[in-house]
């Protein structure tokens with residue numbers, strides 16, 4: 092039999108590639124604008140007609156192309172951006188697959204005009220369905236203009252697949268805004284059917300956000316600037332009070348390239364935890380600068396998804412940075428020491444406190460009749476950081492006057508002397524009462540313990556699996572068929588929390604261990620109630636599964652009202668509560684604590 096394998100003609104191969112890279116007019120907009128940025132343009136103009144179906148034109152004042160480059164740019168795998176394999180790992184530009192122009196030219200009529208500074212004459216190329224129709228020298232302004240006409244003119248199936256003009260326009264605006272937000276230092280303009288839709292002079296990011304999101308934006312955003320060994324985070328986050336009912340204004344950039352990342356989004360959301368009204372979404376525009384060798388940008392043909400080598404660390408840093416910014420703007424206390432032990436290796440406290448001052452500790456010996464143990468001056472950096480945090484956050488608010496340090500319950504730090512103890516007593520086996528600088532702090536013991544456990548369990552689920560306490564006598568867990576299916580589905584998460592479950596057939600599991608945090612609980616009862624609570628929460632709210640699990644288990648495992656607490660137990664609850672990211676918010680949205688100020692007391696006593 093004759094050989095049957097043939098190489099695809101270029102035009103066909105390009106059309107196939109185009110299917111991946113160019114799905115709709117907005118994809119062409121993205122590719123052309125990114126090329127203009129890579130070319131060093133400082134002013135970029137986008138012109139569209141008929142929602143991009145008739146015309147997409149991008150004009151830049153970048154470095155332009157030589158005659159040969161202009162011709163080459165339409166070849167597949169033609170790129171000026173990598174020369175050797177190693178370059179892939181250090182590339183900072185937007186493109187490098189060398190596919191965009193070839194793809195676009197395969198499915199449209201394209202006119203390119205370009206001139207470099209050193210050339211007197213520019214070049215014009217007309218190309219249609221991958222065929223060069225004409226290449227001529229001609230007068231042209233500095234930079235490049237690429238006009239894409241009648242997208243998908245030769246792929247009717249695709250053309251018919253396009254949505255209505257308002258929808259295609261919306262996609263184009265989205266791409267345009269992403270690029271404009273990633274590059275406030277570049278001036279952009281967008282004309283649609285002859286009308287100016289955006290005209291954005293070069294500016295800083297804050298002003299660019301106002302240009303795009305409208306007046307009033309500046310008053311409801313907080314800046315973030317965080318520098319660590321691994322990454323640098325810059326940008327703005329919206330105040331919780333300005334949260335939107337839709338996800339619209341959420342932008343992540345990595346090295347100024349827009350990306351979508353559900354995991355990092357989660358990091359931001361959890362930093363807002365307890366601060367947002369139900370079903371609302373915080374706005375953010377955040378750029379993460381990272382060594383390109385530590386990411387893989389090529390996992391997705393349109394490159395909006397990337398892989399991080401070190402995503403857990405980035406998650407932790409990002410979350411801490413957002414929390415800190417919310418805290419600095421007095422939106423919530425921000426205390427960031429719950430991170431995993433290796434976190435500090437990358438984490439440097441705020442720039443301006445790179446060498447933290449020796450913490451000032453407000454001991455008030457007159458007030459505290461008990462001999463407070465004074466902090467030894469042997470703190471490691473982490474403690475210093477914590478102490479500094481405590482001070483800045485609670486200076487004017489609610490620092491118990493003798494607590495200066497969070498629970499440093501990390502095993503390797505056990506031998507560090509505890510800073511000091513505060514006086515606290517229990518009221519009605521329900522409240523922990525403790526004097527603080529401004530008055531009297533009253534903590535709800537149940538709500539506080541739930542908050543503590545919740546944050547710990549969530550951390551187990553997200554990045555640092557918990558330990559398990561092996562049961563001496565494994566118990567059998569008989570479940571209904573739907574519950575069995577539910578547990579099977581959540582097995583990995585239950586493990587991360589510290590449950591050890593072995594499938595035993597017939598809707599049965601053997602429970603061989605439970606989370607170390609709650610080692611004295613009855614395992615069977617615990618898991619049954621956990622399931623109940625989980626299903627209940629799932630029915631009434633839309634929180635994600637991990638949050639739900641952590642919440643349900645925290646509720647089950649927390650101490651109850653009526654439990655007597657020793658002085659040490661109270662102290663440990665106070666310490667741990669204040670090492671939470673959101674110490675004052677209860678899981679049900681209420682408060683874990685309140686303060687009766689001296690002033691209020693005075694009023695009560697007044698005549």
Ligand code: ADP
Nearest residue numbers: 126130164170171186187188189190191192235
């Ligand atoms: P990539 O961007 O991945 O390199 P493209 O197909 O998008 O691939 O572009 C191919 C090449 O054409 C680029 O590497 C660049 O050298 C050149 N090019 C494209 N657009 C422009 C532009 N606006 N200005 C200057 N050069 C450009």
Ligand code: MG
Nearest residue numbers: 122126186191
């Ligand atoms: Mg490109």
